[in-house]
Amino acid sequence: xxxxxxxxxxxxxxxxxxxxxxxxxxxxxxxxxxxxxxxxxxxxxxxxxxxxxxxxxxxxxxxxxxxxxxxxxxxxxxxxxxxxxxxxxxxxxxxxxxxxxxxxxxxxxxxxxxxxxxxxxxxxxxxxxxxxxxxxxxxxxxxxxxxxxxxxxxx
Numbered sequence: 522x523x524x525x526x527x528x529x530x531x532x533x534x535x536x537x538x539x540x541x542x543x544x545x546x547x548x549x550x551x552x553x554x555x556x557x558x559x560x561x562x563x564x565x566x567x568x569x570x571x572x573x574x575x576x577x578x579x580x581x582x583x584x585x586x587x588x589x590x591x592x593x594x595x596x597x598x599x600x601x602x603x604x605x606x607x608x609x610x611x612x613x614x615x616x617x618x619x620x621x622x623x624x625x626x627x628x629x630x631x632x633x634x635x636x637x638x639x640x641x642x643x644x645x646x647x648x649x650x651x652x653x654x655x656x657x658x659x660x661x662x663x664x665x666x667x668x669x670x671x672x673x674x675x676x
Contacts, residue, residue, distance in 0.1 A: 544598065
């Protein structure tokens with residue numbers, strides 16, 4: 522889902538085809554090491570896996586910056602900020618869609634916001650990161666959620 526969000530944001534920002542591919546790649550691979558190396562995430566990927574497989578410095582830096590509390594690298598570039606902004610909210614919205622009979626097809630921003638207020642729902646998702654992500658890309662949270670609903674509904 523994050524790869525799809527990143528791809529669509531890159532297109533909306535009129536990135537080149539090569540840049541769209543880079544943004545999609547960062548979204549696709551950002552949690553590459555999470556399942557096998559959760560204690561070393563994302564360091565295992567950015568230090569060992571991705572560099573030896575020819576991924577660009579920009580993709581690696583974005584993946585490193587999507588977890589600043591673990592790496593110390595805050596999101597600075599546009600790609601880094603958008604990856605941070607799309608990460609937690611995409612998973613959260615997927616969880617919301619699973620609770621709805623029609624998934625994303627008729628989802629509304631207020632449905633997502635209501636679930637965000639329920640601290641027991643997807644309790645491991647840091648709400649402050651979701652808000653910070655919207656701020657990092659200069660979007661109102663409602664606007665960010667609406668954009669992503671459109672992306673996920675059409676996928």
